[in-house]
Each structure stands twice: as C-alpha cells, then as structure tokens.
Amino acid sequence: MAVYIYQKKDWPAFYWDEKVIGPLLASVRYRQGILLGKMSGFGFKLQKEATLDVLTLEVIKSSEIEGEVLDAEQVRSSIARRLGMDIAGLVPSDRNVEGVVDMMMDAIEKFNQPLTDERLFGWHAALFPTGYSGIHKIVVAGWRDNSDADPMQVVSGASGREIVHFQAPASSALEIEMKLFLEWFNTNWQNDPILKAAVAHLWFVTIHPFDDGNGRIARAITDMLLAKADESAQRFYSMSAQIRIDRKEYYDVLEKTQKDSLDITDWLEWFLQCLDRALKATNETLKKVVQKAKFWDQFSNVSLNERQCLMVNKLLDGFEGKLNTSKWSKIAKCSQDTAMRDIQDLITKGILIKDASGGRSTSYSLTSNED
Numbered sequence: 001m002a003v004y005i006y007q008k009k010d011w012p013a014f015y016w017d018e019k020v021i022g023p024l025l026a027s028v029r030y031r032q033g034i035l036l037g038k039m040s041g042f043g044f045k046l047q048k049e050a051t052l053d054v055l056t057l058e059v060i061k062s063s064e065i066e067g068e069v070l071d072a073e074q075v076r077s078s079i080a081r082r083l084g085m086d087i088a089g090l091v092p093s094d095r096n097v098e099g100v101v102d103m104m105m106d107a108i109e110k111f112n113q114p115l116t117d118e119r120l121f122g123w124h125a126a127l128f129p130t131g132y133s134g135i136h137k138i139v140v141a142g143w144r145d146n147s148d149a150d151p152m153q154v155v156s157g158a159s160g161r162e163i164v165h166f167q168a169p170a171s172s173a174l175e176i177e178m179k180l181f182l183e184w185f186n187t188n189w190q191n192d193p194i195l196k197a198a199v200a201h202l203w204f205v206t207i208h209p210f211d212d213g214n215g216r217i218a219r220a221i222t223d224m225l226l227a228k229a230d231e232s233a234q235r236f237y238s239m240s241a242q243i244r245i246d247r248k249e250y251y252d253v254l255e256k257t258q259k260d261s262l263d264i265t266d267w268l269e270w271f272l273q274c275l276d277r278a279l280k281a282t283n284e285t286l287k288k289v290v291q292k293a294k295f296w297d298q299f300s301n302v303s304l305n306e307r308q309c310l311m312v313n314k315l316l317d318g319f320e321g322k323l324n325t326s327k328w329s330k331i332a333k334c335s336q337d338t339a340m341r342d343i344q345d346l347i348t349k350g351i352l353i354k355d356a357s358g359g360r361s362t363s364y365s366l367t368s369n370e371d
Contacts, residue, residue, distance in 0.1 A: 004258055006169050006206055012180065014199055016265040024272040025192060031279045032230070038286075039236050047234055048083060050289045054235045054282070055079050055108075059100050062219045062240035065247055070097055079105070087313070099126035100216070107220040108235060111227035114186045117178060120209075123220060127213045138211035143174040152208065165255050168208035177207045185221075197225035198271040199264070206258055219243070226275075236286070242278035250274075292316045295366070302349050307332040308342050312351065315366045322355070322363035 005011060039047055056076045063070050074093040078101040081090065093101070103123040113119075121141040128140045139145055146152045154166040169177055181203055191199070204218045219240050227233055243250050249270065257267040295316060304312070311328055321327075328339035343364055346352040355363045 004167060004206070005260065005262055006177070008262055010262055012184075012203060012262070014203075014262050014264050016263060016268050020265055021195070021268050021272070024269060024276075025195060028194060028272050028276050028279065029192075031276060035236055035279055035282065036230060036232075039234070042290075046289060046293055047236075048085060049293065050236055050286055051234045052076065052080055052083060052085060053285050053289060054238050055104065057241045057285070058223065058235065058238040059104055061238060061244040062104075062216050063100060065219075065240065065244050065250075066215050070100065075101065095129050096127075099129055102126040103217070103220050104223065107224040108227045109233045111224045111233060115182060115221070115224070117182065120217065123217055124210055124213055127216060133212040140211075143178065143209050144171050144211040146171045165251075166208075166258055169206075174207065174209050178209055181207060193225050193229035194272070194275070195268065197222045197229065198268050200225060201271070202254070202257060202264060202267055205254065237278045237282040238285075239275060239278050242274050242281060246274055246277075288317070299349070299351055302351070304346075305342070307334060307338075308346060311342070312346070312366070322361075323365070324361075324363045 039050065042050070056072065056079055059075050059079070060070050060072055071094070073091050074097045077090040078093040078097055080087050082101065082105050103126045106119070106123065125141040128138060131137060131140050144152065151170060152168040153164050154168075155164050181200075184203075185196075185200060189196070201218050201222045204221055205214055208214050210217065222239060223235070226239065227235070253267055253270045257264055260266075292313075307328075311323070311332055314331065315323065325336050325339045325343065328334075328343060329336045332339065332342070334342075343352060347354065347364070350367060352364045353367050355365055
C-alpha cells in the first residue's frame with residue numbers, strides 16, 4: 001500500500017536541493033524580467049490587449065486540463081467586460097463561464113490580499129453555481145465530507161481493474177490541514193513567490209480539500225502568486241496553457257511526488273521548467289497583439305460597422321478555415337446579401353482581398369500590414 005507525503009512524520013516540512021533549483025529559478029527570473037521590460041514599452045492599450053488574450057487562454061486551458069471545454073468567445077467577452085474594454089462582438093456568457101472568470105480575476109487582481117477559507121469557498125461556489133458537478137451533487141463552498149466514503153481516491157481504468165493514482169487525506173483532517181496551509185500561505189515569505197507558487201500548488205492538490213475543482217483552484221492560487229512575483233495583475237504569459245501541453249508529465253510528476261518523500265526537488269524542477277516554457281511561448285501571443293494593433297493603426301481612419309469590426313477581429317485572432325459569405329452571415333447573424341455587401345465594402349477599403357480560387361469556393365483574406 002502506498003504511503004503518501006501527507007502521512008509522513010514531518011509533513012509538511014518540504015525541502016529541496018538548492019543547487020538544482022537555484023539556477024533554474026534564476027533563469028526563470030531573468031526571462032521574466034526581459035518579458036516585463038519588453039511589455040513596459042508596449043503602452044497601456046497594448047498591455048490590456050495582451051492581458052485579455054493571455055487571461056482568455058489561461059481560463060480556457062485550465063478548464064481543458066480537467067476535460068472541460070469552455071466557449072472561447074464567452075470567456076473572452078466576460079474578461080473584456082471585467083477589464084473595461086470596449087471591443088466589438090462581445091457575447092453573453094453562461095454562468096459557468098462567469099464563475100471561472102470570477103475566480104481567476106479575483107485571484108490575480110487581489111494578489112496582495114490574504115487567502116482565506118471564505119475566499120476559497122467563494123471561488124468554489126463560483127465554479128459550481130448549481131451545486132452539482134456533472135450529474136453528481138457535491139458539497140459547495142465547504143470542505144468535502146467523505147466520512148461515509150473515505151478515503152477519497154483518484155482512480156482510472158475499467159471497473160475491477162482500477163489504478164489508484166492518489167488517495168486524499170481523510171475529510172476529518174481537512175480543517176486542520178487547511179488552517180496550516182493558509183497560515184503558511186499568508187505569513188511565510190522567506191522563499192521567492194515563484195517557488196512559493198510551486199509549493200502551494202503541490203500542497204493544495206495533495207490536501208484535495210474540495211469534492212471537485214481542486215486542480216482549477218490550485219492553478220488559480222498559482223496565478224495569484226505569479227502575479228505577486230510580477231508585482232502586477234497584468235498577465236503576459238499563461239502557465240495553464242503550458243501545463244495543458246504537458247498534461248501527461250504534469251500528472252505523472254504530481255503522482256510521483258505525492259508518493260515520494262518530502263524532498264520535492266523533482267516537482268520544483270518540473271514546475272520551473274514548465275514556467276520557463278510558458279515564458280518562451282508568450283512571444284507568439286505578443287506577436288499577434290502587436291500585429292493586430294498595427295493593422296488597426298493602418299486603418300484607423302476607416303469607418304466600419306459592428307459586423308465588420310467583429311469579423312475583422314476574428315480574422316486577426318486566427319480564423320479557422322476560409323472566410324466566405326456563408327460563414328460571415330452565420331457568425332455576424334445577417335443575411336448572405338448583407339454579408340456580401342460588408343465584404344465588398346471591405347475590399348473597396350483595402351482591408352480584405354479575394355483569394356485566388358473563385359466560383360463556389362470564393363473566399364476572402366485580410367490584406368497584410370505590408371500591403
């Protein structure tokens with residue numbers, strides 16, 4: 001039978017090899033400094049655009065890690081409204097989307113405020129507004145109560161051949177465990193906030209205090225501490241997007257660490273390397289933001305209707321497939337005749353061009369900045 005780290009005599013006295021972790025942390029801090037320095041020269045509008053793109057990615061990918069797919073347009077619209085951004089094509093958001101966004105925005109915008117059980121309960125209630133996870137009723141805004149079904153286990157595999165990946169602490173221990181965690185979180189600042197983010201992530205998912213949503217809340221806690229490390233609520237890189245790419249390794253290293261000793265060097269090493277990859281990957285996001293800004297600057301004196309603004313922004317964000325009149329009318333909620341008039345107007349104004357193929361397969365693309 002596996003012995004988990006929370007069952008160790010010295011729990012939760014984590015330790016690590018500073019010779020391994022120190023250089024990795026220094027490298028991440030260096031890359032982070034370059035990114036923040038670069039962003040400081042972007043100007044307020046571009047910084048806000050970048051934050052909108054990154055937070056949208058963060059919310060979507062954090063949910064995807066748990067197998068939940070959120071509507072990207074709803075997430076983007078919800079975040080834009082909270083950031084006070086007046087952009088074309090905002091759509092209403094479902095309450096489950098609003099809940100995830102509420103949690104994320106509270107975590108990063110109030111990164112200097114204490115983390116309390118009531119704050120965590122608020123996040124949990126936002127994630128599960130109906131009181132159900134799927135078709136199962138769960139304890140919402142309170143620690144899980146598995147007294148009739150302890151121990152709570154994370155398993156996979158067919159019935160009769162289940163593999164136990166993790167066994168959580170008994171629900172009777174949660175109040176004490178979470179009190180210890182929150183006291184450490186709010187008072188112990190001996191370590192760099194980035195290291196604290198890694199330790200907090202591992203510690204929280206090991207306690208597994210809720211019936212569901214532990215992973216998403218752990219990643220919100222991580223973002224809260226990364227915002228503290230940046231000393232800014234503006235987000236220019238997405239840790240969850242990188243974890244989503246490395247999801248198998250993420251679960252593997254968590255499982256290994258939770259069944260190992262209190263030496264968490266391997267976990268910290270993986271976390272810092274993942275964060276380093278997230279910082280590198282943000283270059284593509286920032287490139288898209290800059291290209292978008294340059295495009296709108298180029299056509300700043302051109303008058304467009306709301307449908308045209310919506311569709312041009314979709315093309316700038318990376319439209320899937322080819323744009324034709326049918327797709328325009330469906331997305332912009334107008335007739336195909338209106339769609340064609342919109343498109344012809346944009347061609348006249350030099351914003352769209354007709355692709356080489358013609359006839360029934362006629363499609364349209366944006367002119368490049370160079371054009």
